Amino acid sequence: MLSKKFFVMSMLILIVAFASQSFSYIQRAPGKLKNIKAFPATMTYDEVDHQMDIFKVALGVKCNHCHAQTKESAPKLDMSSDDNPKKDIAREMIRMTRDLNEKYMAQLSNTSKEPLQEITCNTCHRGNIKPEDKVNLDNHRPERPSQGPSNTNTTAAKRFSSLSALARLSNK
Numbered sequence: 001m002l003s004k005k006f007f008v009m010s011m012l013i014l015i016v017a018f019a020s021q022s023f024s025y026i027q028r029a030p031g032k033l034k035n036i037k038a039f040p041a042t043m044t045y046d047e048v049d050h051q052m053d054i055f056k057v058a059l060g061v062k063c064n065h066c067h068a069q070t071k072e073s074a075p076k077l078d079m080s081s082d083d084n085p086k087k088d089i090a091r092e093m094i095r096m097t098r099d100l101n102e103k104y105m106a107q108l109s110n111t112s113k114e115p116l117q118e119i120t121c122n123t124c125h126r127g128n129i130k131p132e133d134k135v136n137l138d139n140h141r142p143e144r145p146s147q148g149p150s151n152t153n154t155t156a157a158k159r160f161s162s163l164s165a166l167a168r169l170s171n172k
């Protein structure tokens, strides 16, 4: 009786062991990365693939915005090809975003308990191919003192009117 139970148990364990082994063979075979220039060389195929989904949503585009079609069987895409010029723009964006985090954000002192936010594609793009650069002031009319010229006419406001002027001021 005891040995029968033991037999059944060990068979079960064997079946489970075989099943979990064969599952690892069922897993999708990872593709090969052939043309990585901006991402770290250590990135795996799955990590690149995950970033691609993030790019797609952050810019509100499909894969073909940055990837060119295959010569033989278009409209299939050739992910390794550099024929689509948007891909190289995206590479510059990857480098820029990394620099922003490593050179600038890393210098900020963190006074809160929360970790500092990282700059991502979405920080700027927010679902747009080109980020919105203009601030809409239409619904933002702060109370101003009635006497004197309006703020927009003062020299101070003029000095703040361009980003380069702002940069100069903040360098002091």
Ligand code: HEC
Binding pocket: 032, 033, 034, 035, 036, 037, 038, 039, 040, 048, 049, 052, 053, 055, 056, 059, 061, 062, 063, 064, 065, 066, 067, 079, 080, 086, 087, 088, 090, 091
């Ligand atoms: C915003 C542009 C952009 C979008 C959208 C985009 N990709 Fe990419 N993709 C790139 C860039 C840039 C690289 C190369 C990165 C590098 O050089 O480090 C790349 C590389 C790849 C690679 C690796 C190719 C190789 O052989 O090295 C795959 C696979 C890939 N993309 C799949 C996709 C898929 C699938 C989608 C849609 C879900 C997608 N991409 C959307 C820009 C984009």
Ligand code: HEC
Binding pocket: 055, 059, 066, 086, 089, 090, 093, 094, 097, 119, 120, 121, 122, 123, 124, 125, 129, 130, 131
């Ligand atoms: C600091 C802000 C900022 C960040 C962060 C940023 N971008 Fe951009 N990106 C821009 C601006 C601004 C433009 C528009 C440039 C122009 O006028 O053509 C742009 C344009 C692009 C374009 C060209 C769009 C087109 O079709 O004309 C691609 C592709 C792109 N970005 C991809 C990315 C990806 C991918 C990331 C993240 C790795 C990223 N960007 C992060 C600001 C940013």
